Amino acid sequence: MPTKNTTFENIDPEKRQRIMTEATREFADHGFHQASVNRMVNRLGIAKGSLFKYFGNKQGLLEYVFGHAVSMLKAPLKQIRMETQGDELFTRIRRITLAGADFIEAHPHIYRIYLKMLFQENFPMREQFLKKIRATSAKFLHSIVREAMEAGQLRTDVDPDMAVYLLDTTVDRFLQSVAVPFLDGDLNLHGADRTTIETRLDSMLDLLRGGLSGTVSHD
Amino acid sequence: MPTKNTTFENIDPEKRQRIMTEATREFADHGFHQASVNRMVNRLGIAKGSLFKYFGNKQGLLEYVFGHAVSMLKAPLKQIRMETQGDELFTRIRRITLAGADFIEAHPHIYRIYLKMLFQENFPMREQFLKKIRATSAKFLHSIVREAMEAGQLRTDVDPDMAVYLLDTTVDRFLQSVAVPFLDGDLNLHGADRTTIETRLDSMLDLLRGGLSGTVSHD
Amino acid sequence: MPTKNTTFENIDPEKRQRIMTEATREFADHGFHQASVNRMVNRLGIAKGSLFKYFGNKQGLLEYVFGHAVSMLKAPLKQIRMETQGDELFTRIRRITLAGADFIEAHPHIYRIYLKMLFQENFPMREQFLKKIRATSAKFLHSIVREAMEAGQLRTDVDPDMAVYLLDTTVDRFLQSVAVPFLDGDLNLHGADRTTIETRLDSMLDLLRGGLSGTVSHD
Amino acid sequence: MPTKNTTFENIDPEKRQRIMTEATREFADHGFHQASVNRMVNRLGIAKGSLFKYFGNKQGLLEYVFGHAVSMLKAPLKQIRMETQGDELFTRIRRITLAGADFIEAHPHIYRIYLKMLFQENFPMREQFLKKIRATSAKFLHSIVREAMEAGQLRTDVDPDMAVYLLDTTVDRFLQSVAVPFLDGDLNLHGADRTTIETRLDSMLDLLRGGLSGTVSHD
DNA sequence: TATGAATGAGCTTTCATTCAT
DNA sequence: GATGAATGAAAGCTCATTCAT
Secondary structure, three states: OOOOOHHHHHHOOOHHHHHHHHHHHHHHHOOOOOOHHHHHHHHHHHOOHHHHHHHOOHHHHHHHHHHHHHHHHHHHHHHHHOOOOOOOOHHHHHHHHHHHHHHHOOOHHHHHHHHHHHHOOOOOOHHHHHHHHHHHHHHHHHHHHHHHHHOOOOOOOHHHHHHHHHHHHHHHHHHHHHHOOOOHHOOOOOOOHHHHHHHHHHHHHEEEEEHOOOOOOOO | OOOHHHHHHHOHHHHHHHHHHHHHHHHHHOOOOOOHHHHHHHHHHOOHHHHHHOOHHHHHHHHHHHHHHHHHHHHHHHHHHHHHOOOOOOHHHHHHHHHHHHHHHHHHHHHHHHHHHHOOOOOHHHHHHHHHHHHHHHHEEEHHHHHHOOOOOOOOOOHHHHHHHHHHHHHHHHHHHHHHHOHHHOOOOOOOOOOHHHHHHHHHHHHHHHHHHOHHHHH | OOOOOOOHOOOHHHHHHHHHHHHHHHHHHHOOOOHHHHHHHHHHHOHHHHHHHHOOOHHHHHHHHHHHHHHHHHHHHHHHHHHHOOOOOOHHHHHHHHHHHHHHOOOHHHHHHHHHHOOOOOOOOHHHHHHHHHHHHHEEEEEEHHHHHHOOOOOOOOOOOHHHHHHHHHHHHHHHHOOOOOOOOOOOOOOHHHHHHHHHHHHHHHHHHHHHHOOOOOO | OOOHHHHHOOOHHHHHHHHHHHHHHHHHHOOOOOHHHHHHHHHHOHHHHHHHHHHHHHHHHHHHHHHHHHHHHHHHHHHHHHOOOOOHHHHHHHHHHHHHHHHHOHHHHHHHHHHHHHOOOOOHHHHHHHHHHHHHHHHHHHHHHHHHHOOOOOOOOHHHHHHHHHHHHHHHHHHHHOOOOOOOHHHHOOOOOOHHHHHHHHHHHHHHHHHHOOOOOOO
């Protein structure tokens, strides 16, 4: 969540929006250390001192951007959880994944910051940020897996942790495939249109459903 | 593969090895732009000019390091392909995944460079490097999927591209879970011992096998 | 003396006092150039623009602070001069020195500003300020030395200027020893209690009396 | 003493000298925080990076300058101590003071750095530097006071610590009077010629001798 | 061939001061 | 009269790269 910051909160909302957009883009393009405050203020056409007045330092800006991003994620996530209450497990996963794809399309920079943070160990606040994100995600998946087990939609011999992990992995990597080139194999998911994405996702979930819920041949 | 580089190839092999190790570590720790040639030469105790004589510039060094890494990957990969010729699909996948885990444990820096490259768009040579790697991996998986289909180990209605994608995804993300914190959920794969890794992998492949090859309940 | 400054003189006296205290502290801690107007207004919780309205610029603030300090010095100095009228030379010096130590204890920041000004050549208004202070001090000492000579309390062959210088030096350095570490040798004057200070001062003046008056009291 | 610094020690001695002179001047003029590395390199006509290569950072430069200054002080101090072995106390003090005045005239910047350090609490390394200097000075004075007492040149009832303090004070302040305006009263010691300095010093020591030794020479 | 001193553009950050509200 | 957002020059410091020795 945003740091208490009276100056930044008091300026013209349109300007505020431009700064957030530009900063998000810069961090998405370059990560933290390689992001340049100079570049940002030059592109924004504002004074360098202003940015430091708003956020204290470069890391403060990052934290604000991150807080802003998280706050944008919360609303749609909560809505989906409620809307799919009672639905079958894979229907829910499908909805979540597509919502993720929509979010990535609407806010590609935010997702790229998240990916950079995952694989750049010296990203500031990395541990705190990632812990929070992964915990939220894990709690969510655990709850829907539990509900699915109680509804008899999952094989009883499946370790719930493993099920959560597999679903997480699949959803996560699917979204990476949509957002990042080189990770989508011959499925051409990167930058694909919505129809293609849905079709591919359905195929994939179908295969997963076989393992998680189906009768297993080698029993 | 290594750039043609007569000067570097002619120096004392031990020194050559130390330089490769140090450079690999630096790039793994800091990515490309944030890696510091100063730090490398200080730690190595060699002259800065030497490094530039050998590799022209920082990017040249990276390319050499990358070529060196790829050459180290080829041998074990080839060996596994041959050793598992004729084995069942999931047995082969299992072998490949465990070989990957071994490689990561033996050469953690190389794997971290690869991960950094995946998600840092401004990594030099990124496109070329990743295309080559993913192509190799895809070709390999396609060939064993085809062999599995011909041997009747896969449902006939499964799209081969989708099967390759799903296997790739699963193996890839499993290895990330072993190497990177925050990606292993409650399975505690990160930094786990060999036994744990094997057990988890078996559970996971079991679930996948259900989907890819098993009798499907909703047929 | 305070610059004519109607705006500042008209504000709430308590606020005025807080500003003076904070500014004095800041200049005492950091000298002139290193003092930060930002820090002051942050600590005071007032608007930056207000300070500049009151004093024009940073130097104006310093001048006001200095004038304020001088005005606080005048009263006790005048009182001592009158109270010790007719007393023996060293009794007067003793009273003055102890009054100085009291002032330093009551207003440590003021004394530290004075010391900083002495040895920082680029302190604004330095020449004017120091000339005024030293002139006051010199005039005072000259008058009591003259009175002492007329009263036959000093050797007749002593150069009055030299006597003034020696007394000034001794008093001045004694006060520095009380206020600044590293200047008190093994006498431990820095931060000492009043009793210790008086004892040390008496010993010292005793030795000086021997040289200046030609009589050694303890023989 | 100078930090181990191979790069700086390897460059052209003349350039090295120019850098030391310029840096000493800058610190003498502006203290530490207000001293500008930019200004130094501009005046020197060298690259900014070079200075940081030599000394790591601004503080490293200061430490080197300080070490250099101390090393320049040691030789003459040692020589005087030996040359005046067996001389009468005040003869020794006289020699030391005049040597101090010579040093200040030859190296005015060094002395001004010392003064700045005394009264600027946030001078880096201040405690360590001052402790070392004052300890050396105190040890020296203690030894010659002890020798004087053993030779019967001091009143037996004088506290040796007090004698050391008084001598230290007097010498120290005399040197300040020579180096800094506003501290010399009507004696006009600041910037005075050697003859004037010697005459004033003799008068002053004469007065001190009266108090410390119990004999008044001019009676 | 190997060295390492020199470079200067670039970085993040601070600050006194101005002025529209 | 009070406010506080905006400014931009200057600060300390890092770095890949060059080149004379």
